Amino acid sequence: MRRPPCCEEIGIKKGPWTPEEDKILIEHIQKHGQGSWIQLPKLAGLNRSGKSCRLRWINYLRPDIKRGRFDDEEQRLIIHLHSILGNKWSTMAAHLPGRTDNEIKNYWNTHLKKKLLQMGIDPVTHQPRTDLNLFSSLRNLVLASTNSNDSLTCSTDINALRLQADAANLAKLQLLQILMQFLACRYPTMESSSALIGTHQVNDQFDQGLVHGSMGVSQDALSVPAVISNPDSPGSNNGLFGNYSANPAPSVVPVSPENQKDIQDHMNWTEDCNSSRDWDELNLENLDNELGWKDILELIS
DNA sequence: AACGTTTTCAACCGCTTATTA
């Protein structure tokens, strides 16, 4: 079924399009319609492949293309769609009028993916990450949340404030759980002591805190976006992280294979809590440089 | 100002799927 290389494509121009080429393509399509992309370059007098013409038109020259930054609503939608569809960029583009699959793909890879990673959420599984890298990112988020009043005072974007608050609160929850896992592993015999509560108790607290809003996570952020065809889904479409509502207590799951590289440089310290070497390498004392882990515990309490 | 590094995104490549003869 492999298509043989087309001899007509030998010697054709590649690389960035010139304004002149754009003009020729636009005028030709306006005059004759899209028709056959293979025939188009020849008919229009362009030294380009049909593929290249199609891509240029669909991703850049179409009159209904919406350019500029993605707004909060679009970001929420992309994240939610990705949690359901995975890397089905063209399907996602169908839900975002004026946006192309290429644009969404680029935006995901350059912005949203990083955002989720910084929040400690695996961009593939859309579940909280457990690697050590998360620890520092969570600390940053907790720090950001404590400074949010300063850094965002001048902002009139209420959504931005809420998103950051939600992210920071989720980070706090994850950080607390990770710390509890650390303590539970470090002191297994004290599992049920009042000083070191067990993980299941932590989860209960998460549940209660999230359900009742006592942990500060806005209810909006925990609701399911109504964009996807799920008429049974309760709640409204608010909050960038609404798609995580199916997992109200951020259960700790392994990081996806795709992001394994990110954590190769760190020990997999939550995977095997019997490995004393790993725990010893997790030098919590070093975290005192900017914000001690004890301080974090105070912050999230 | 100069240089190196990182980020962004348009464009390409190779593969799969759909259509047609």
Place this chain on the structure above:
DNA sequence: GTAATAAGCGGTTGAAAACGT
């Protein structure tokens, strides 16, 4: 049913811009 062709899709690349030192 099969093969050839066209269209579409997602991953990857690389040039340019932005940023940091």
